[in-house]
Amino acid sequence: MDEKAAIAADTLELLMMNQTALRAALEEISLWVSQRGSTNVHHNVLGALGALDTHAEEVFSGIERLRS
Template sequence: MPNSDLLPSLLFKINQNQLALEAAILELTLWVEQRGSAEVAGNVRGALDTISKNEEFINLSLAVLMAPE
């Protein structure tokens, strides 16, 4: 497999890791929020919002890269 064929798969796996981290951080955010630290939870949600905003572009880009030519 040429290196150029590895790039889409690598990016896909990195994206999966990013989404898994997002889910884990969201769980921790809920835990923090339940313990009365709404300000911290709000800050984390703001950071997670960036991941959500970029998700559609990343998925579309990966689809293009992984499409057979």
């Protein structure tokens, strides 16, 4: 792996870690909101979290390709 690919992979990995942390925080807030009766907001957040999960898989795949 060349230096530029390594830097790109490392940077993407850090962004993935940030995305994972944000996802966890959003899920916690969404559950809190749901427990207070706003199930529509909760379901909307769950839909957005699903998109994050899908994109995370693609980013992880890209990181692995850069590292190979």
